[in-house]
Amino acid sequence: IAGITQAPTSQILAAGRRMTLRCTQDMRHNAMYWYRQDLGLGLRLIHYSNTAGTTGKGEVPDGYSVSRANTDDFPLTLASAVPSQTSVYFCASSVEVYGELFFGEGSRLTVL
Amino acid sequence: GQNIDQPTEMTATEGAIVQINCTYQTSGFNGLFWYQQHAGEAPTFLSYNVLDGLEEKGRFSSFLSRSKGYSYLLLKELQMKDSASYLCAVMDSNYQLIWGAGTKLIIKP
Numbered sequence: 001i002a003g004i005t006q007a008p009t010s011q012i013l014a015a016g017r018r019m020t021l022r023c024t025q026d027m028r029h030n031a032m033y034w035y036r037q038d039l040g041l042g043l044r045l046i047h048y049s050n051t052a053g054t055t056g057k058g059e060v061p062d063g064y065s066v067s068r069a070n071t072d073d074f075p076l077t078l079a080s081a082v083p084s085q086t087s088v089y090f091c092a093s094s095v096e097v098y099g100e101l102f103f104g105e106g107s108r109l110t111v112l
Numbered sequence: 113g114q115n116i117d118q119p120t121e122m123t124a125t126e127g128a129i130v131q132i133n134c135t136y137q138t139s140g141f142n143g144l145f146w147y148q149q150h151a152g153e154a155p156t157f158l159s160y161n162v163l164d165g166l167e168e169k170g171r172f173s174s175f176l177s178r179s180k181g182y183s184y185l186l187l188k189e190l191q192m193k194d195s196a197s198y199l200c201a202v203m204d205s206n207y208q209l210i211w212g213a214g215t216k217l218i219i220k221p
Contacts, residue, residue, distance in 0.1 A: 042212050043155075043211040045208065090155070098203060098207050100145070101209075103155050103156070105153070106154055
């Protein structure tokens with residue numbers, strides 16, 4: 001089934017550890033995004049990529065990095081996790097930057 | 113600053129009609145989206161409005177008034193499976209999406 005796959009689904013890690021959330025899409029979409037979702041707040045954009053080889057910062061990029069080596073993969077790395085990064089992380093993609101978003105199932109991250 | 117406002121929670125009865133409002137103040141406008149999100153799941157696309165007026169898609173309709181900075185999502189013939197959060201998002205002049213916090217809709221039998 002075509003779509004977006006995120007891994008892991010859920011993770012608990014200690015503060016200070018490095019963590020990479022994986023995201024792969026098989027729809028050949030140009031644009032990809034990482035959002036975090038916290039209770040009572042709207043989705044907040046962390047980083048985005050309009051096309052392979054390019055990335056940009058969103059609303060809340062501090063403490064996170066991304067890469068887009070090819071069309072399909074868009075990993076999100078937390079270099080040194082902190083408790084405020086406890087959240088549900090959604091990867092999404094769209095055909096073009098102004099189009100409908102397709103979301104992965106989310107990665108629930110708890111930093112202790 | 114940019115802002116999207118929608119009610120935090122609404123309750124409606126199965127079979128009835130409910131209207132979920134969304135007001136926005138953004139730097140420019142390039143369209144408004146509605147997404148549905150069931151608890152513990154990913155958001156899924158419902159509708160997109162860029163011109164004023166009503167867009168109908170089955171039991172769901174979405175309305176936009178750009179001059180008023182206002183949209184609503186209308187759900188008819190409510191079913192229990194419509195219990196979910198409904199997210200309003202506006203694309204600003206830089207093609208960045210600004211998201212509301214979502215409206216949790218509770219459907220009662």
